[in-house]
Amino acid sequence: MKNQNKHNHNEADLEDVLSQFADEERAGAKDIWQKSKKAARREDIVSEKEVDEALENVHFRIEQEKRSRNQGSSISGFILSNARYLVAAVALIILGFGFLFVPKTVTVPNAEIAEIKLPDGSSVELNSGSTLQYNRLFAFTNRDITLNGEAYFSVEEGEDPFIVEANGSATEVTGTEFNVRSWADDPAVETTITVTEGSVQFYPVDNSSKIVSLQAGQTSRLNIEMGSPAQPTASSEEHLAWRDNRLVFQQSPLIVILHDLERSFDVEIELDVEDMEYETLTAYYNQPANVETILEDICTVKGLRFTKTTSGYRIFK
Known part of the structure; x- marks a missing residue:
């Protein structure tokens, strides 16, 4: 009607x-x-x-x-x-x-990694399940990007600043290489920036005065509980492991690990255990062949069990 x-x-x-x-x-x-x-x-x-x-x-x-x-x-x-x-x-x-x-939207399916070229010559490598948006006049009016997920940017020099907005944070550069991890389903809605070349400016979208400068080899983070980004520290291998199909978790909450596994292996994982979402775990996997191996390790360490379901897996006591 x-x-x-x-x-x-x-x-x-x-x-x-x-x-x-x-x-x-x-x-x-x-x-x-x-x-x-x-x-x-x-x-x-x-x-x-x-x-x-x-x-x-x-x-x-x-x-x-x-x-x-x-x-x-x-x-x-x-x-x-x-x-x-x-x-x-x-x-x-x-x-x-x-x-x-109407913004141009690029979404990478789960269990896949994709690289795209932007109109200004910059390239973006997108992790599984990530979504990128930019306007169709990109490089003519501005070089603004919106990201939900994880991406590695190789930015070409340009007159206009290259700005990545992700869940309340902004990363501004002119020409450099850096990684952004920022998932809307992260419990803390946290954005982590890791710089591999050049320098970037990192700040809250609604308060550009709270700015932090990062150089190559440094990382910083910003979440909804913080008024300004954390002071830069030395980056570690976990921040870029996904680019080599590796999984590295450093004292990561269990719910964050399960979300990563869902995207990496394109499965649904139900955590049917109360008060376990924020239990932390440290683990390293060099190109894991299947998700069940990882679930077995998690359940062994945490005293849990898992079973296969029609849509994926269920973890329980």
Whole structure:
């Protein structure tokens, strides 16, 4: 019913626009309108109110031309004689190119690692289950990235700063290499930055004055409980282990480890034990072949058991 109402409303809009044309011009205007609908990537890119405001603005500018210029001039004559088509052209531009303002999204499936090239020549290696977003005018208007997950960035030098926003944090660079780990399902909603080349600026999105500078070989973190990033410390192998298909956990909460295993092996793991989510564990796996080996180790250390289910595994007492 909702789609039908929307369709009827669009037809009414069409009739409103066509009513501005003489009978002999109406067929051409209708053809422009239909082509503009096909050019749009999605219907909800621009609201009806925005379209109406754009059309009103064109009418206003045309009226200004009428009053300020001699109607006999070639420029004014062209505007006046083609005013109706200018209105239709503006509608075409708004509808047809509105998709440029819809962010481009890249999501890597579980159990996979992918590398993408950005329009400015920078490259991003994305860990399993990660999602990256950037605008379609990237490198023309700005170089802003939004990340949920884990990614290794190799950034090309550029006039505009390269900024990665991740769960309330911002990492700003001009040209360097660094790793960002920031999962929305992390209990602490923590972002960890590790720099391998050059330097970066790390700060909360809503308070850029709380900034920390990191150099190559350093790491820092920021979570929802902290007002500013932690002072930089020396990075360790765990921060980049995923790039070599290794799993390294240093006193990591059990729930964080299980989330990593779910993404790495594309399985569901249910922890059916109370008050165990934040129990910590240290473990190292060099390219593990299967998830069951890791679950066996976890259960042995924590005095638990696990069983296979239709969708994955269940851990229990």
